[in-house]
Amino acid sequence: MTFSEDLKKIGQEIQRQADARVRRVALAALRQIDEGSPVDKGTFAANWVVSFDTIDRSFDPSKKEADRASTITTATAMISSKALCGTTIFFSNSAPYAIMLENGYSPQTPQGIVGPAITKIKNAITSGQL
Numbered sequence: 001m002t003f004s005e006d007l008k009k010i011g012q013e014i015q016r017q018a019d020a021r022v023r024r025v026a027l028a029a030l031r032q033i034d035e036g037s038p039v040d041k042g043t044f045a046a047n048w049v050v051s052f053d054t055i056d057r058s059f060d061p062s063k064k065e066a067d068r069a070s071t072i073t074t075a076t077a078m079i080s081s082k083a084l085c086g087t088t089i090f091f092s093n094s095a096p097y098a099i100m101l102e103n104g105y106s107p108q109t110p111q112g113i114v115g116p117a118i119t120k121i122k123n124a125i126t127s128g129q130l
Contacts, residue, residue, distance in 0.1 A: 018085035025121060025130050026050075026079045026089050032117035033091055034072055037101075038108035042068055044095045050075040051090045052082055059094040 030050065037045040042065025049056040063071070083089055097105070102112040124130040
């Protein structure tokens with residue numbers, strides 16, 4: 001193998017490892033956000049959306065707790081297949097009361113949802129768990 005081919009192979013391996021880490025972190029964030037979502041009828045928890053490079057502002061008021069597993073399965077599949085190093089990943093929830101919940105409106109999540117999830121993910125990265 002030539003020096004150039006060696007460098008290309010090393011670069012490809014670095015990219016593969018970076019993409020894998022991005023996926024691990026994104027999946028951990030999804031888990032934290034899902035676990036931190038308060039549930040009444042489940043509409044909020046079932047309306048988390050994962051998108052790449054642009055925010056998906058869709059909201060389906062007919063979704064309920066029974067749809068939550070499908071929402072997570074879809075998001076997991078998207079992250080597993082599309083999340084790459086350098087891609088911006090958005091986790092969004094366009095429920096009309098999402099900002100209220102993030103600001104502690106629910107006694108189930110007085111600290112919010114995304115804020116605590118980010119803190120946990122940062123701590124896991126810093127400690128080498130992710």
